[in-house]
Amino acid sequence: MxxxxxxxxxxxxxxxxxxxxxxxxxxxxxxxxxxxxxxxxxxxxxxxxxxxxxxxxxxxxxxxxxxxxxxxxxxxxxxxxxxxxxxxxxxxxxxxxxxxxxxxxxxxxxxxxxxxxxxxxxxxxxxxxxxxxxxxxxSYVNHRPYQFQSQTFNVSGIGRLELPVWQTPNPTQYSEQLLVVIIVQNHSLSNFISLNYTIETTDKSFVFVGPDQSSGWPRFGTGILAQPDLYGSTDYKWTIDYHYSNNEPQQIETRLYSNYYHDFLPLPQM
Missing domain, CATH: 3.40.50 (Rossmann fold)
Structure with a gap:
């Protein structure tokens, strides 16, 4: 519909x-x-x-x-x-x-x-x-409809976010193209200097970094949407390094989407 x-x-x-x-x-x-x-x-x-x-x-x-x-x-x-x-x-x-x-x-x-x-x-x-x-x-969300990670972080200044180790919903050991979303601010770009991230296996045999202009997944405005190929049944780490020009509060959103079914995630606090 x-x-x-x-x-x-x-x-x-x-x-x-x-x-x-x-x-x-x-x-x-x-x-x-x-x-x-x-x-x-x-x-x-x-x-x-x-x-x-x-x-x-x-x-x-x-x-x-x-x-x-x-x-x-x-x-x-x-x-x-x-x-x-x-x-x-x-x-x-x-x-x-x-x-x-x-x-x-x-x-x-x-x-x-x-x-x-x-x-x-x-x-x-x-x-x-x-x-x-x-x-x-x-439209990327239409093709990867199952959200399996959703977090919003309150940050300021310079720092690093380290998300808990996670796996995709893919039950196989084959790869699938996920949708990775990072929103770098909760308003139009202001006092923003940079945000870079790394998704890697815990044994570091695979490393994906962004936003990477050469890979075709750059940041547009406040949004980074990337579609890396990641394997099922594999442990991944996700780190985000951010840099703002002052200590005003900012919010960073992270979202992950898959082709494989995942039930609705718990809702964030109001």
């Missing part, structure tokens, strides 16, 4: 539901962003959370485990998000967002990050020529 809607328009539109990918693609093509339909001011907040509420109330599409993808240039003004987040979490709905660094309106980009983070999705801030690369990269 598929659904789409164009939001932040003066004349509110209805969510379109589809039973096949072809009608979904046609509907998307017919409802591309159009600035002439928007609010034409910088103070009105995005109505994207109202759209999410409408989706939660729908009787046409199943909700449990739904993947919601949002492309936003206008930020919400909303601050009271607990009820919405609770409803999304109750249905195990994952929210994934790409937000433009240069807003067309609204005042609270943190609301976008919070809703994505608390539903175990992620939020990328980006702009310029690479913005639509970040949007396109969201």
């Amino acid at each position: 598929f659904a789409n809607i164009r939001f932040d328009v003066k004349v509110e539109e209805e969510i379109q539901y589809h039973s096949d990918i072809f009608s979904f693609n046609a509907s998307m093509s017919a409802r591309m962003p159009d600035a002439s339909l928007g609010y034409n001011d910088t103070t009105t907040g995005s109505d994207v959370f109202n759209v999410l509420q409408k989706f939660l109330s729908n009787k046409q599409a199943p909700l449990c485990g739904a993947l919601v993808y949002i492309v936003a240039k206008r930020y919400p003004n909303d601050k009271a998000l607990r009820e919405l987040i609770t409803e999304l979490r109750d249905k195990h709905i994952f929210v994934y967002i790409v937000a433009h660094d240069f807003r067309s309106g609204g005042s609270n980009p943190g609301a976008l990050f919070e809703v994505a983070d608390k539903t175990k999705g992620f939020c990328i801030f980006n702009s310029g020529v690479n913005f639509w690369i970040s949007v396109s990269d969201l």
Whole structure:
């Protein structure tokens, strides 16, 4: 089942539901962003959370485990998000967002990050020529739908994160292409100097480092999405070295996805 809607328009539109990918693609093509339909001011907040509420109330599409993808240039003004987040979490709905660094309106980009983070999705801030690369990269989740690691770390300054040893859900000893996601900040890039990571087997017979321009998995905006080939039934370590220019609090998100089934992970604290 598929659904789409164009939001932040003066004349509110209805969510379109589809039973096949072809009608979904046609509907998307017919409802591309159009600035002439928007609010034409910088103070009105995005109505994207109202759209999410409408989706939660729908009787046409199943909700449990739904993947919601949002492309936003206008930020919400909303601050009271607990009820919405609770409803999304109750249905195990994952929210994934790409937000433009240069807003067309609204005042609270943190609301976008919070809703994505608390539903175990992620939020990328980006702009310029690479913005639509970040949007396109969201589709990687469709091809690796089973999330088996999701953490958010509070950091500042310079340091290293060392994640506990882990294995993929792949029960075989063959390799599969995973989706590795790191979000380097919980807002548009600011005071950011660098973030590098290493995924390696505990015996160091395999080492994957990033973001690696030559491998085709660079950082775009605040998001790093990579697809390394990792083996099943193998112990891996993941270390992340970060460097910010001051000690202001930052948040780093890490996510791992596989083709092999994994049940829903425990939800993060509200």
